[in-house]
Amino acid sequence: MPRLMTHVLAMLIVGAIWALTPALAKLAMQQGMRPLGVAAVTAAVAAVVLLAAGAARGQLPPVDRAHLLQYAAGGTIGLALANLFAFTGLQRAPAGLFALMVPLSGLLTVMFFALARVERAGLWRSIGALVGMCGVGLAMAPGAALPDAAMLPWAALMLLTPLCYALANLLSVKLATRGTPPLAQAAGTVVCATAAAALLAWPLGHLGLPPTPLLAGLLLMQGALTGLAYLLYFHLLVHAGGVFTSQIAYVITLAGLFWGFLLFGEVPGPLTIPAALLIFGGLALVTFAPRPPPFSR
Numbered sequence: 001m002p003r004l005m006t007h008v009l010a011m012l013i014v015g016a017i018w019a020l021t022p023a024l025a026k027l028a029m030q031q032g033m034r035p036l037g038v039a040a041v042t043a044a045v046a047a048v049v050l051l052a053a054g055a056a057r058g059q060l061p062p063v064d065r066a067h068l069l070q071y072a073a074g075g076t077i078g079l080a081l082a083n084l085f086a087f088t089g090l091q092r093a094p095a096g097l098f099a100l101m102v103p104l105s106g107l108l109t110v111m112f113f114a115l116a117r118v119e120r121a122g123l124w125r126s127i128g129a130l131v132g133m134c135g136v137g138l139a140m141a142p143g144a145a146l147p148d149a150a151m152l153p154w155a156a157l158m159l160l161t162p163l164c165y166a167l168a169n170l171l172s173v174k175l176a177t178r179g180t181p182p183l184a185q186a187a188g189t190v191v192c193a194t195a196a197a198a199l200l201a202w203p204l205g206h207l208g209l210p211p212t213p214l215l216a217g218l219l220l221m222q223g224a225l226t227g228l229a230y231l232l233y234f235h236l237l238v239h240a241g242g243v244f245t246s247q248i249a250y251v252i253t254l255a256g257l258f259w260g261f262l263l264f265g266e267v268p269g270p271l272t273i274p275a276a277l278l279i280f281g282g283l284a285l286v287t288f289a290p291r292p293p294p295f296s297r
Contacts, residue, residue, distance in 0.1 A: 007240045012234045015251025017229040022098050023259040024222045025083075026090045031215050035087035036201035037208050038079070038219065043079060043194040045223020046230065050187035053231060059181040061188030068192075070175040070185070075192030080200060082161045089158035096266045097145035098158050099256020100136065100275060103249040103283045105165035107132040110286050112170045121290025122292030124285050130283025135275045144271035145257075182234035190230070246287050250280060 025038045030206040054060045061067065086098060087259050107129040113123035121129070139145045177185075201207045210216035253276065260266035 005048045007236060007244065010236055011240075011245070011248055012251055014229045014232050014236070015248045016255045017225045018248070019099060019252045019255035020085055020259055021226065022090055022256070023095045023221060023263050024218055025087045027263065028089050028210070028215055028219060029087065032211050033103045033208060033215070034201070034204070034206035035084055035091070036197050036206035037089055037206060039080060039169065040085035040194060040197035040201055040207065041210070041219045042226055043083075043190055043197055045220055046189040046226040047187065049224055049227025050183065050190055050230060053227070054183050054187045057181075059184045061184045061191070062177075062180060063188075065175050066175070067180065067188060070172070070177060071188035071192040072196070073171040073175055073196075074159050074168050074189040076196040077164050077171065079190070079193035080196035081132040082164035082168070083197065084200065085157055085160040085164065089154040089161075092154040093158060094145055094147065094260055094266045094268075095259035095264060096257045096268050096272075097139060097155055098161075098281060099260065100139040100145055100272070101158055101162055102252045102256065103132060103162075103279050104136050104159070105162035105169070106246065106249055106283055107286055108162060108166035109169045112166050113173075116170055116174070116293045118170065118173055120292035120295060122289060124289035125292070126161075128282045128285025128287075128289065130282070131285065132279050135278025135280075135282060138271055138278060139275035141271060141275075143269040144275050145266075145268045147269070169225050182237060183231070186230045186234060190227075248284055253279065 021042070025035070025042075028038045029035065051060070061071065090098060108123050110129050113119040133224050136159075140152065142149050146152065146155055198207065210219055233245065233248070236248075257266075257268065257272075260268075
């Protein structure tokens with residue numbers, strides 16, 4: 001298989017898996033599980049997969065202070081808290097709506113990097129971020145992916161998830177440790193995410209085993225698939241580059257709408273099409289805009 005086709009296939013697999021995560025979480029919560037309980041179980045399985053892969057390659061996570069701080073920030077904010085907000089909102093809001101919100105993380109990352117003087121936003125990136133946010137706002141309007149205005153507070157809660165993703169992206173740069181293999185960083189982050197989700201779940205009463213063997217099997221499968229997605233994601237970062245890998249956001253959105261329709265019969269309204277076009281257009285402007293000059297030191 002040509003190298004480009006291999007990369008495209010890997011991108012499609014990662015996007016489909018990450019889009020399936022909130023849909024399966026919604027199914028689990030409909031069966032009585034709580035948001036952080038779902039997050040802790042799937043993260044634990046993914047952590048085992050990543051640690052096993054790291055051990056096989058001799059790339060286990062370092063455990064010095066700098067690395068632990070990096071893992072804790074990424075795992076707590078980018079996974080545990082992000083999943084708490086997403087899964088709590090998904091108890092009431094459609095899975096397809098959340099899929100339309102995912103690209104907002106990339107747009108917010110541009111703004112956070114500029115505010116933290118990590119990387120300038122530039123004119124076209126700023127316009128792209130604004131266009132994408134307009135698309136998310138339209139997606140939350142009745143007649144788009146939000147069928148009932150009464151769900152708006154739950155949709156607003158889910159907006160905190162891409163905010164967490166963007167903040168985790170910023171912290172991953174600020175706290176980055178040189179020379180650590182991406183697989184080791186991913187494994188350490190997911191291990192800390194498991195611990196953070198469990199620690200947050202315990203006082204909230206969210207911990208608990210899946211109530212049925214079928215649901216337990218689904219969560220085990222999702223955890224294993226999540227671990228696989230991380231492996232493919234870091235493979236793409238190394239071999240295909242960051243710009244190509246960033247296109248996964250489009251796949252997540254389209255696959256998320258598909259999973260919402262397949263599993264829950266969600267049929268978005270006609271405004272979903274212009275909302276998706278605005279989101280994709282904004283993301284394209286942010287992704288392909290010329291890199292602005294760096295901040296002066």
